[in-house]
Amino acid sequence: MPGVPVRGPWSRSGLAREWAVAMATSGYVPLGHETIERELEELVDVLFDVLLAEPFAPAPAEEVGTGLADLGFTTPTGLSRTVELLVRRLPAHPELLDVHRLPDKVASVVGALTDSYAFAVRNFVFDQQEELKRALLRAKERAERQLWLSEARFREVFSGSPVGIAITDVDGALVETNWAIREMLGYSGAELAGRDLVDLVHPDHAAAVREAYRSLNEGVSGRLRERGQLLHKDGDPVWAYLAASVLRDANGAPRYHVTMVEDITELRLLQHQLTRQNLHDPLTGLPNRQFLVSRLTDLFARPEPVDLTLFLLEVDGLAVVNEGLGHDAGDALLRMVAHRLHGLVGEDPRAMLVRTGGDEFAVAIEGEPPELARWAADINAELAEPIYVGEQGIAASVSIGIVRQVAGELVFASAAELLRAAEVALRRVTVRGKRQWGLFDPNLDSRERARAGLAAAMPGAWENGELEIRFEPAVAADGRQPLGALATLAWNHPKRGLVRHGECIALAEQTGLSVPIAQWVLRTALERARQADSDVPVAVPLTADQAHDPDLVGTVGDLLAGLDFGASRLWIGMPVSALRDEQGEARDNLQVLAATGVNTYLHGFGLGYEDLACMEDLPARAVEIAPDLVQRLARNPGTVVERAVRDLVPLVREHGAGVLVDGIETEQQAEWWTRLGVDALRGPLFADTSW
Amino acid sequence: MAKQLSWVPEDVEMGRPSAARVYDYLLGGGHNFAADRELAERFARALPGSRDIARLNRAFLRRGVLFLIENGIRQFLDIGSGIPTVGNVHEIAQAVDPTIRVVYVDNEPVAVAHSQLLLEHNDRAAAVEADLVHPDGVLDHPAVHGLLDLDQPLGLLMVGVFHFVPPERAPLELLARYRERLAPGSYLALSHFTADTRPAEMAAMVEVMSNSRDPIHPRTRAEIAELFTGFELVNPGVVPTADWHPVAPADDVAGPEREQIYAGVGRKTATG
Ligand SMILES: C[S@@+](CC[C@H](N)C(=O)[O-])C[C@H]1O[C@@H](n2cnc3c(N)ncnc32)[C@H](O)[C@@H]1O
Numbered sequence: 001m002p003g004v005p006v007r008g009p010w011s012r013s014g015l016a017r018e019w020a021v022a023m024a025t026s027g028y029v030p031l032g033h034e035t036i037e038r039e040l041e042e043l044v045d046v047l048f049d050v051l052l053a054e055p056f057a058p059a060p061a062e063e064v065g066t067g068l069a070d071l072g073f074t075t076p077t078g079l080s081r082t083v084e085l086l087v088r089r090l091p092a093h094p095e096l097l098d099v100h101r102l103p104d105k106v107a108s109v110v111g112a113l114t115d116s117y118a119f120a121v122r123n124f125v126f127d128q129q130e131e132l133k134r135a136l137l138r139a140k141e142r143a144e145r146q147l148w149l150s151e152a153r154f155r156e157v158f159s160g161s162p163v164g165i166a167i168t169d170v171d172g173a174l175v176e177t178n179w180a181i182r183e184m185l186g187y188s189g190a191e192l193a194g195r196d197l198v199d200l201v202h203p204d205h206a207a208a209v210r211e212a213y214r215s216l217n218e219g220v221s222g223r224l225r226e227r228g229q230l231l232h233k234d235g236d237p238v239w240a241y242l243a244a245s246v247l248r249d250a251n252g253a254p255r256y257h258v259t260m261v262e263d264i265t266e267l268r269l270l271q272h273q274l275t276r277q278n279l280h281d282p283l284t285g286l287p288n289r290q291f292l293v294s295r296l297t298d299l300f301a302r303p304e305p306v307d308l309t310l311f312l313l314e315v316d317g318l319a320v321v322n323e324g325l326g327h328d329a330g331d332a333l334l335r336m337v338a339h340r341l342h343g344l345v346g347e348d349p350r351a352m353l354v355r356t357g358g359d360e361f362a363v364a365i366e367g368e369p370p371e372l373a374r375w376a377a378d379i380n381a382e383l384a385e386p387i388y389v390g391e392q393g394i395a396a397s398v399s400i401g402i403v404r405q406v407a408g409e410l411v412f413a414s415a416a417e418l419l420r421a422a423e424v425a426l427r428r429v430t431v432r433g434k435r436q437w438g439l440f441d442p443n444l445d446s447r448e449r450a451r452a453g454l455a456a457a458m459p460g461a462w463e464n465g466e467l468e469i470r471f472e473p474a475v476a477a478d479g480r481q482p483l484g485a486l487a488t489l490a491w492n493h494p495k496r497g498l499v500r501h502g503e504c505i506a507l508a509e510q511t512g513l514s515v516p517i518a519q520w521v522l523r524t525a526l527e528r529a530r531q532a533d534s535d536v537p538v539a540v541p542l543t544a545d546q547a548h549d550p551d552l553v554g555t556v557g558d559l560l561a562g563l564d565f566g567a568s569r570l571w572i573g574m575p576v577s578a579l580r581d582e583q584g585e586a587r588d589n590l591q592v593l594a595a596t597g598v599n600t601y602l603h604g605f606g607l608g609y610e611d612l613a614c615m616e617d618l619p620a621r622a623v624e625i626a627p628d629l630v631q632r633l634a635r636n637p638g639t640v641v642e643r644a645v646r647d648l649v650p651l652v653r654e655h656g657a658g659v660l661v662d663g664i665e666t667e668q669q670a671e672w673w674t675r676l677g678v679d680a681l682r683g684p685l686f687a688d689t690s691w
Numbered sequence: 692m693a694k695q696l697s698w699v700p701e702d703v704e705m706g707r708p709s710a711a712r713v714y715d716y717l718l719g720g721g722h723n724f725a726a727d728r729e730l731a732e733r734f735a736r737a738l739p740g741s742r743d744i745a746r747l748n749r750a751f752l753r754r755g756v757l758f759l760i761e762n763g764i765r766q767f768l769d770i771g772s773g774i775p776t777v778g779n780v781h782e783i784a785q786a787v788d789p790t791i792r793v794v795y796v797d798n799e800p801v802a803v804a805h806s807q808l809l810l811e812h813n814d815r816a817a818a819v820e821a822d823l824v825h826p827d828g829v830l831d832h833p834a835v836h837g838l839l840d841l842d843q844p845l846g847l848l849m850v851g852v853f854h855f856v857p858p859e860r861a862p863l864e865l866l867a868r869y870r871e872r873l874a875p876g877s878y879l880a881l882s883h884f885t886a887d888t889r890p891a892e893m894a895a896m897v898e899v900m901s902n903s904r905d906p907i908h909p910r911t912r913a914e915i916a917e918l919f920t921g922f923e924l925v926n927p928g929v930v931p932t933a934d935w936h937p938v939a940p941a942d943d944v945a946g947p948e949r950e951q952i953y954a955g956v957g958r959k960t961a962t963g
Pocket residue numbers: 709710711714748749752770771772773774796797798799802821822823824849850851852855856905
């Protein structure tokens with residue numbers, strides 16, 4: 001009778017014991033042997049219940065196949081041993097002797113078990129493959145991030161270093177040079193690219209330096225340290241320390257050399273008490289930078305600080321003249337500038353005029369300074385009179401950076417600092433255009449340094465997890481229910497407090513981190529969105545750099561596939577400014593993304609016809625009105641701009657694109673835009689919306 | 692950015708087959724790629740019985756961990772932890788006592804990322820990427836400091852990993868440094884490939900692995916026992932995995948494959 005327990009090897013527990021031994025060696029299962037036996041005994045009971053039930057239905061035996069897989073038995077051996085055992089034992093089992101057509105029933109039961117086992121194991125493997133893919137993605141992402149971080153750090157050092165840095169390929173051809181080395185040798189980056197580094201070495205030293213690089217390549221020595229003479233573009237010798245090391249590729253083959261070049265000319269000059277001749281610039285006959293430095297150093301050596309004004313003048317557009325009319329024309333122009341400057345200040349005993357570099361002159365005036373604006377205007381008036389090179393009349397203008405040391409107010413510690421300040425002032429004005437002048441502003445300088453400091457700290461902050469992603473809601477204009485979540489960046493700076501999205505992305509662009517950060521933002525946003533219960537759409541606004549990233553489509557595609565995230569749930573925003581540019585990859589990126597089912601929208605959208613043209617040409621599904629437009633309308637209602645906006649919204653909507661408005665701060669603004677018929681709103685007003 | 696020179700050499704080659712995934716495959720896991728499976732099949736052809744060898748090793752790991760817990764160990768440093776397949780140390784240990792802490796160390800980035808994904812919500816276990824051959828780098832890793840207290844006895848697991856250390860990395864000195872930094876009462880559980888039996892098959896397997904990212908260096912029983920210098924070996928000493936405190940029928944097999952990996956557990960004495 002069913003239910004009456006039979007003892008011995010022919011009991012149910014005997015069968016379970018036998019089964020456990022067969023299974024335990026079929027693969028590794030991290031369970032104690034008693035546990036395995038107990039679990040299998042339950043499965044044996046299921047089998048007996050099925051076989052004894054009237055009417056017969058094999059389906060419940062599927063539970064046994066699934067149960068085995070759940071216990072961790074997933075190997076083919078596990079299945080074959082199970083089938084073998086059951087087919088041998090069940091048809092002859094004393095408890096089952098009365099079962100009608102037993103062999104047929106055992107066959108059906110084993111069939112159901114096999115099916116479900118195979119199915120469960122298949123899913124088990126799929127899950128593990130999925131997990132492994134995620135791990136691979138994560139490891140790759142981390143490796144890429146480390147690569148980027150070290151690269152970004154290198155960039156920082158490279159461009160900011162006062163030491164000259166040259167990267168050359170193994171044949172010695174210059175691949176990249178930094179600002180300091182160009183300055184030191186008087187060449188532009190373009191002039192240096194591709195040249196043989198050893199060509200820049202004084203012929204007396206060239207052979208030795210070349211030899212040193214060769215032994216570096218061959219691994220004879222790991223580092224190169226040489227003192228030698230380089231040649232300035234104008235032929236002047238530049239004494240320098242060269243320190244070079246090799247960058248090798250994954251296989252250990254030399255790939256690049258990084259050479260640090262430190263100018264020790266000043267040291268050298270002192271050592272050798274060089275004659276006046278070497279302190280002069282052969283082209284213009286003016287004293288050169290070294291002369292200026294040594295004179296300033298003398299001035300700084302005096303016990304009392306002196307009042308001093310230093311003007312650094314850069315000839316605007318010399319490169320254009322050199323390129324368009326030839327170097328002879330450029331040289332003539334420089335001589336003309338030198339001559340006229342000399343005419344202006346040459347007679348003044350308190351003034352010193354020097355040529356400090358390729359297109360740069362300096363005037364230092366001791367004591368009471370001239371009136372700056374007048375002085376700058378006079379100079380440019382003087383230079384405006386063209387000179388003739390052949391048929392061609394050329395006029396010059398200069399931009400001027402000025403720094404004043406006024407005893408008791410702003411005193412610099414050294415000649416080098418004074419020069420650096422003048423350099424800073426000059427670089428700041430040249431950004432504004434030609435013929436500009438500006439005074440060194442120590443506050444601006446410290447602000448910029450603070451900002452530069454912040455930018456420099458960003459890679460580290462990212463690594464330390466100080467950067468985070470915040471979701472900002474976009475709500476329906478009508479009804480205000482949340483429509484989607486926008487991923488924005490925030491930096492919890494331990495000292496500065498919260499650095500917001502706008503500044504974060506500006507800093508990221510500055511450090512070259514913007515593309516890897518965008519990838520991280522995308523990934524994290526999608527991962528978090530996937531974990532959320534709801535399936536609200538997620539929007540990720542990109543910067544111009546990010547929109548132009550040639551890998552963007554691949555990155556997005558990999559993420560969507562890797563995370564199994566529906567393309568239609570993602571919105572990628574691109575700045576219209578990037579899309580106006582027909583050159584970059586942004587337009588292609590947007591088109592391909594749209595074709596793969598990702599939603600795209602244009603942000604920073606405004607009133608320009610080009611913005612409308614972008615909308616018309618590209619398959620973006622929505623546009624986002626820029627916050628500055630919102631603010632402007634709030635400040636100046638009833639203007640022409642307002643009328644244009646009233647026309648713009650219906651135009652966009654008629655075209656079939658949605659309109660989102662960014663930067664809504666007040667209820668009033670929200671209502672105004674809602675009346676215009678826009679679709680969605682976001683901004684500080686909705687900060688507390690939850691979903 | 693686009694045209695800037697990439698100066699950092701690219702050695703990020705995640706696709707190469709790894710010992711971690713070969714082992715997972717031999718254990719019947721699905722955490723492996725085609726290239727790993729291919730290598731694993733060659734491995735198994737060279738060394739018949741590989742699936743059992745892997746299984747016996749994994750079973751030793753489990754018994755070793757349970758033994759250390761019985762002897763009062765409440766924190767584990769599992770070096771060369773591999774892919775979190777089945778029966779991971781934290782699962783075994785935390786099932787006995789949920790307060791037990793575990794740090795996994797591996798030098799294979801995908802295995803580490805995998806472990807980290809698995810441990811995302813476990814604040815008593817962590818996984819770090821580090822190399823066994825830098826003992827101080829491992830022991831001073833912030834995650835190790837965060838979870839483990841080196842002033843208290845600890846279970847140092849080097850199961851199925853030390854044969855990846857080539858002779859030129861000074862194995863004895865490496866272990867001496869680990870031992871020095873552990874508190875008295877700490878345990879070392881170690882298992883290791885040997886060519887003492889079936890040398891021809893072993894040589895063939897070594898050959899198969901020689902061009903992978905994880906070449907294997909089998910050692911003799913005497914060499915393996917020497918690794919326990921400064922530790923007091925618990926009974927029965929350094930023995931085939933199957934003979935180390937077997938409890939279930941599955942802990943042993945009949946064939947020669949039972950002798951391919953030696954295992955042992957030692958305790959650091961106060962003077963060690
Ligand atoms: C076969 S698995 C062992 C897994 C687990 N300990 C076990 O015995 O079940 C070996 C692991 O050691 C890792 N490994 C190899 N050399 C290593 C090293 N020098 N440092 C850290 N891990 C290493 C491999 O990546 C692999 O994951």
